[in-house]
Amino acid sequence: xxxxxxxxxxxxxxxxxxxxxxxxxxxxxxxxxxxxxxxxxxxxxxxxxxxxxxxxxxxxxxxxxxxxxxxxxxxxxxxxxxxxxxxxxxxxxxxxxxxxxxxxxxxxxxxxxxxxxxxxxxxxxxxxxxxxxxxxxxxxxxxxxxxxxxxxxxxxxxxxxxxxxxxxxxxxxxxxxxxxxxxxxxxxxxxxxxxxxxxxxxxxxxxxxxxxxxxxxxxxxxxxxxxxxxxxxxxxxxxxxxxxxxxxxxxxxxxxxxxxxxxxxxxxxxxxxxxxxxxxxxxxxxxxxxxxxxxxxxxxxxxxxxxxxxxxxxxxxxxxxxxxxxxxxxxxxxxxxxxxxx
Numbered sequence: 001x002x003x004x005x006x007x008x009x010x011x012x013x014x015x016x017x018x019x020x021x022x023x024x025x026x027x028x029x030x031x032x033x034x035x036x037x038x039x040x041x042x043x044x045x046x047x048x049x050x051x052x053x054x055x056x057x058x059x060x061x062x063x064x065x066x067x068x069x070x071x072x073x074x075x076x077x078x079x080x081x082x083x084x085x086x087x088x089x090x091x092x093x094x095x096x097x098x099x100x101x102x103x104x105x106x107x108x109x110x111x112x113x114x115x116x117x118x119x120x121x122x123x124x125x126x127x128x129x130x131x132x133x134x135x136x137x138x139x140x141x142x143x144x145x146x147x148x149x150x151x152x153x154x155x156x157x158x159x160x161x162x163x164x165x166x167x168x169x170x171x172x173x174x175x176x177x178x179x180x181x182x183x184x185x186x187x188x189x190x191x192x193x194x195x196x197x198x199x200x201x202x203x204x205x206x207x208x209x210x211x212x213x214x215x216x217x218x219x220x221x222x223x224x225x226x227x228x229x230x231x232x233x234x235x236x237x238x239x240x241x242x243x244x245x246x247x248x249x250x251x252x253x254x255x256x257x258x259x260x261x262x263x264x265x266x267x268x269x270x271x272x273x274x275x276x277x278x279x280x281x282x283x284x285x286x287x288x289x290x291x292x293x294x295x296x297x298x299x300x301x302x303x304x305x306x307x308x309x310x311x312x313x314x315x316x317x318x319x320x321x322x323x324x325x326x327x328x329x330x331x332x333x334x335x336x337x338x339x340x341x342x
Contacts, residue, residue: 005259005326007265007317008287008318011279016242016265016272022217023273026202027059027069029101029225029247029269032076034175038067038246042077044270055084056215058222060201060229061269062089062139062166062182063111081097083214087119088166088201089139091210093159095200096135096164097121105132107161109185110139114166129156138189138197139166140182143174150185154192162270163189168254169229173247203233212237221272240264242272251313251333251342255301258328262321266314280314287318294319294336301336309340 007047012019024054025031025091031041049055058081060076062070066085073080096106102122108115115125125258126133129152136156141149156302166181173244186197211217220239224230225247234241243249243263254266264275281288286306287297290311303312317337320329 005154006262006264008280008282009289009314010240010264010277012184012265012277015275016221016277017051017053017274019219020053020240021219022041022054022215022221022222023048024056024058024211024215024217024220024222026224026230027057028061030055030171030223031073031078033173034246035072036175037076038269040271041182041246044273045078049078049271054215054217055080056086056211056217058083058086058202058207059341060167060203060207060296061166061168061172062087062092062114062117063142065113065116066090068113069103080249086207086211086214087113087117088207089114090120090198090214091207092139092164092166093117093121093123094210095206096137096302097123099152099162100135104134107131107133107136107152107156107269109136109143109149110145110166110182111186114139129159133161135162135164137164137166138186140172140184141185143179143212150173150188150192153189157189157193157195162194163197165197165199165201167207167229168197168199169226171203171248173225178248192227202229203231203236205236208233211331212266221273223270227253227257227263231257231263231302232262235260242267243289244269244272246270251337255331255333255337256312256324256329257321258324259326263315266310266317268310276313278314280318281320282322287315287322289315289318296320296323299331301331301333303336303339309342311336312340313342
């Protein structure tokens with residue numbers, strides 16, 4: 001399991017798909033972006049699955065149903081069943097069902113994935129604040145969700161109805177770049193009402209609970225691209241994590257990560273699931289990985305050596321995180337990251 005406050009990425013002599021029984025994979029920014037598979041993702045997932053690793057797809061995106069997500073994955077070349085998909089819509093529906101009576105009417109601000117999840121828990125989706133709802137459920141509604149839906153949520157929340165959000169990711173990766181996520185829409189309702197929602201998605205406990213209940217994982221590895229959802233969720237759940245650099249997190253953000261945002265392992269993409277991970281070792285005031293040595297000298301990150309640029313990044317993580325301790329490293333990393341082309 002991960003250290004409480006890790007000071008450098010860990011190594012693994014075994015391939016990660018052999019060291020862990022289940023991969024809890026984020027989707028957007030890890031498996032696909034804008035509906036298209038990320039490079040190396042399909043082949044890596046096939047190989048991991050064929051080797052006996054259970055693949056579970058855990059997403060904060062509440063827009064699509066598990067059936068639709070599984071169909072999309074299968075079309076991309078990664079056969080999946082609806083039972084392999086866990087969404088924040090399912091997590092928030094369970095959270096609401098634990099607090100509301102069966103048959104309760106819920107104002108839904110979001111997509112079909114949220115409606116289906118609520119019905120599965122015996123709740124009744126409605127479309128208007130005037131339809132006598134007893135609570136509000138808000139999830140990502142897609143890039144074309146009308147502004148009026150946020151106004152509808154605001155009317156209901158302002159009347160004092162309990163407000164639940166599937167997740168609060170401020171951004172979501174797309175084929176064209178980074179777009180506003182459900183968290184941005186939640187902020188609109190928060191500003192209009194002054195209220196605070198109960199949130200179910202990563203990195204919070206309801207999502208981890210939902211995932212464990214549905215997968216039965218004994219040695220899970222969280223695989224994600226976001227520090228504030230995937231990696232923090234793994235930290236909160238006490239499980240190990242692999243950060244891939246195919247989504248929203250860049251190298252500079254990784255070096256500045258505070259303890260709850262520090263992954264166990266770091267790699268370029270999902271090929272990292274199929275290999276061991278190199279040792280990152282402390283050597284006096286320096287941290288070494290592969291052919292690289294990183295340190296902090298006179299409040300400046302310094303990198304020496306040559307080799308795989310990701311090994312250089314791993315060494316830099318060790319130097320930056322050790323320097324920061326339980327805080328966030330604020331040292332300028334521009335020069336050393338430029339050396340690595342990151």
